[in-house]
Amino acid sequence: MTWQILVADDDLIIRNLLKECLELQNYSVILAGNGQEAISLAKIYHPHLLISDIIMPLKNGFELVKELRDIKEFELLPVIFLTNKDGIQDRVNGYQAGCDIYLEKPFNPPELIAIIKHLFTRHNVQLSQTKSDVKLDISLTNRERQVLRLLIKGFSNLRIGEELYLSSKTVEKYVSNLLRKTGSTNRTELASFACKNKII
Incomplete structure (x- = not known):
């Protein structure tokens, strides 16, 4: 299975840098230039992980993650904030919004990849536990x-x-x-x- 990662950042250079870094690890990358676009793309592609900046036009990273967390299918979506906002309160706000990891720019690619692999491992365990509780007599229209x-x-x-x-x-x-x-x-x-x- 190819893991899909949604990257939301209004900086084109950062978006392309992340895309290159992630594709070298054989991840499929979806790019969004703002929070509103990220919401739309998430609903279309159903990514396995989100990497998001905080300061973006139309919808910032906090708003993006809070909105995604209100959607049932994204409750367990792993989220990494990658941002220039490095204050203690910013980190608190990030975790309160629902992120799993808070990283400062500029980021270290090996560290980011290690974090992503860790989150995917944990995510797989959560999905296995969730699916074990799903009844197979699912009612469909x-x-x-x-x-x-x-x-x-x-x-x-x-x-x-x-x-x-x-x-x-x-x-x-x-x-x-x-x-x-x-x-x-x-x-x-x-x-x-x-x-x-x-x-x-």
């Missing part, structure tokens, strides 16, 4: 089953919408419901879980 069948085939939200005569936004809602019901964090896990447990 007919429409959810239709969406799931097409998702397993690898169809995008747009393609699913075209097949079922639904808007992309409506398909996104169904996919979010399916992720929540199965305890999955992204489309790949959802498809694997559905096939393994024969829920359709």
